[in-house]
Amino acid sequence: MRIALAGAGAFGEKHLDGLKLIDGVEIVSIISRTAEQAAAVAAKYGAKHSSTELDDALARDDVDAVILCTPTQMHASQAIACMNAGKHVQVEIPLADSWAHSEAVLAKSKETGLTCMVGHTRRFNPSHQYVHNKIAAGEFNVQQMDVQTYFFRRRNINAKGEARSWTDHLLWHHAAHTVDLFAYQAGPIVKANALQGPIHPELGIAMDMSIQLLSASGAICTLSLSFNNDGPLGTYFRYIGDTATYLARYDDLFTGKEEQIDVSKVDVSMNGIELQDREFISAIREGREPNSSVGSVLDCYRVLGDLEKQLEG
Numbered sequence: 001m002r003i004a005l006a007g008a009g010a011f012g013e014k015h016l017d018g019l020k021l022i023d024g025v026e027i028v029s030i031i032s033r034t035a036e037q038a039a040a041v042a043a044k045y046g047a048k049h050s051s052t053e054l055d056d057a058l059a060r061d062d063v064d065a066v067i068l069c070t071p072t073q074m075h076a077s078q079a080i081a082c083m084n085a086g087k088h089v090q091v092e093i094p095l096a097d098s099w100a101h102s103e104a105v106l107a108k109s110k111e112t113g114l115t116c117m118v119g120h121t122r123r124f125n126p127s128h129q130y131v132h133n134k135i136a137a138g139e140f141n142v143q144q145m146d147v148q149t150y151f152f153r154r155r156n157i158n159a160k161g162e163a164r165s166w167t168d169h170l171l172w173h174h175a176a177h178t179v180d181l182f183a184y185q186a187g188p189i190v191k192a193n194a195l196q197g198p199i200h201p202e203l204g205i206a207m208d209m210s211i212q213l214l215s216a217s218g219a220i221c222t223l224s225l226s227f228n229n230d231g232p233l234g235t236y237f238r239y240i241g242d243t244a245t246y247l248a249r250y251d252d253l254f255t256g257k258e259e260q261i262d263v264s265k266v267d268v269s270m271n272g273i274e275l276q277d278r279e280f281i282s283a284i285r286e287g288r289e290p291n292s293s294v295g296s297v298l299d300c301y302r303v304l305g306d307l308e309k310q311l312e313g
Helices: 010-019 035-045 054-058 072-084 099-112 126-136 170-186 272-286 294-312
Strands: 002-006 026-031 049-051 065-068 088-092 116-119 142-150 189-196 208-215 220-226 234-241 245-249 252-255
Touching: 002 010, 002 054, 010 035, 010 272, 026 035, 026 054, 035 049, 049 054, 054 065, 054 072, 065 072, 065 272, 072 088, 072 099, 088 272, 099 116, 099 294, 116 272, 116 294, 126 170, 126 234, 126 245, 126 252, 142 170, 170 189, 170 208, 170 220, 170 234, 170 294, 189 294
Parallel strands: 002 026, 002 065, 026 049, 065 088, 088 116, 142 220
Antiparallel strands: 142 234, 189 208, 208 220, 234 245, 245 252
């Protein structure tokens, strides 16, 4: 499986680290905003090609699939370009920054029959897999999810503290993780509400947001998001269910009494990004729909589109 990766920033390198651990995968091409960064990352991971242009990778006959870790605003058009070029594609979260663009990616996926997967990593984290397996076995039902997604990003920087060429977004990027996970764990979302705080005068985005969700099962979710939080960073999930309470922190899981649960045997790795990439490669090889295919996550973007209308209204 010959892979091109576009967007060799903080998250792109996490994918490259995961791909190195998967048998039969070759990293062929690295695409980045500057030629210097693209060449440096290509040298680090043994890729024979680097460029600043995605089209250069798409024109190569030794590229089977593409992973997009580019700015949010480019995701939909680039995913469509990949499929037009006959390449399977994994788009990092979010799929798009509008409902219309999300629908367009799904339409292209159906038209081409190519694998199109979206990077909803929470479906693959061992902590959330453990809870999902309990739900599937009928041993646990979500009554409420309480989620906090907190960063300190009053400047336009990435996860490595480096300057970004684009602006991140609480709704279309960070809320997408929880909106999709809640539907994955508790059933389709039938009602959603949102409030946002003041708009940042330079970044032009809300720095604080609150979202409420209701699933068809009757479960509820309360999501708090902030770029203003000067404290512990990251996303923390509390599952309150009919038989247990679970606290999920990325790949780790605890009971409601802070007793750690061993999730090391849930999957072949403890790294959610690696597991996500393994699913992408396996789905292509087996000719099947992957978990977090564009079709399976599309309803998340319908909800986000509805919430955007509320906030704009």
